[in-house]
Amino acid sequence: LLAAAPDRTHACGFEDPTTVAIGALNFLYPDSLHVTGAIWAGQQSGDLAMPDRTRLQAKGEERKRLDAMAYYKVTRILQGLGAAFDEVGTDPEVSEVALVLVETALWTHYAAAGGSVATTVHATGPRNGDLVLVTGEALLAALGKGRLSLAQAADKGYLRLYGTPEQERAFLATYGTIGLQPLPAVRQSVWGQRFLPEPPAQSALARGGQ
Numbered sequence: 001l002l003a004a005a006p007d008r009t010h011a012c013g014f015e016d017p018t019t020v021a022i023g024a025l026n027f028l029y030p031d032s033l034h035v036t037g038a039i040w041a042g043q044q045s046g047d048l049a050m051p052d053r054t055r056l057q058a059k060g061e062e063r064k065r066l067d068a069m070a071y072y073k074v075t076r077i078l079q080g081l082g083a084a085f086d087e088v089g090t091d092p093e094v095s096e097v098a099l100v101l102v103e104t105a106l107w108t109h110y111a112a113a114g115g116s117v118a119t120t121v122h123a124t125g126p127r128n129g130d131l132v133l134v135t136g137e138a139l140l141a142a143l144g145k146g147r148l149s150l151a152q153a154a155d156k157g158y159l160r161l162y163g164t165p166e167q168e169r170a171f172l173a174t175y176g177t178i179g180l181q182p183l184p185a186v187r188q189s190v191w192g193q194r195f196l197p198e199p200p201a202q203s204a205l206a207r208g209g210q
Contacts, residue, residue, distance in 0.1 A: 025105060025134070029162045032134040035102050038157030039136045047148070048138040048158070074101070074137060075121050077144040078108045080183030082119030085110055085175060087184065090117060093170035094163075098126035099133040101140070131163035131171055143179040151176030 026033045042048040055066040078099070085097075090112040097110040109123040109130070126132050139158045142148040151172050153159040161168045 025100065025102065029132060029134055029160070032160055032162070033102065034157060035134050035136055035160055039138050042156060042158060043138060047142075047156070049141050051138070070137075071106075074106070074140060076186055077140045077183060078121050079119055079186040080144060081140075081178070082108075082110050082117055083184035083186060084178045086117040088175055088178065091170045091174040094131050094167050094174065096127060096130045097133060097171070098123065098130040099135065100126075102134060102136050104137075131161065131167040133159060133161060135159045144183050146180060146182035149177050149179040153179070 039048060043050050052066070052070070055063070055070060058066050081099075095112045099108045099110070100106065106121075107123040107125050109120040109127070111118050111120075135153070135158060139148065139153050143150070143153075148158070150159060154161065154172060154176075161171060163171075
């Protein structure tokens with residue numbers, strides 16, 4: 001699978017923290033910022049990892065360097081999530097999914113295409129008809145390590161879904177167990193422009209649903 005190169009005309013918080021409009025996200029997806037409070041509670045209870053204070057308090061060039069490293073790590077997990085979707089196969093109710101991180105307004109788009117799931121990190125936003133997932137970096141870290149499933153995250157409020165009732169039910173029924181095992185590892189360039197699963201796995205769609 002290939003991830004599109006980041007669109008520098010659509011900056012996210014990793015590139016420029018001043019571009020993040022949290023209020024706009026909450027306006028478009030009511031109560032989506034409750035994810036922030038739920039994640040904070042999860043961090044206090046030890047359910048989720050604490051934020052990287054060193055990065056968040058850094059300034060100038062040091063902040064840029066740490067943000068670049070954080071972007072690289074997050075991109076690997078987002079690509080791994082796409083690979084996990086691909087392994088499970090697709091559901092016609094949720095053929096396209098857009099995921100956004102509340103801290104940075106970084107969008108990732110997942111779509112069934114050509115017998116597999118295509119992943120686009122640093123997308124410009126959701127498309128009409130997409131199921132939208134709102135979450136944060138701490139949940140991605142837990143998913144990547146296999147410590148928390150998508151269904152568990154939704155139940156705890158770390159993940160909120162915005163779509164039709166049918167889309168939301170289908171997503172959790174099809175992909176809810178993702179995260180109970182570590183996500184597939186990926187290789188990529190430093191800015192996440194390309195990736196390949198390690199090792200390459202034939203998608204469920206390509207196997208004809210076998």
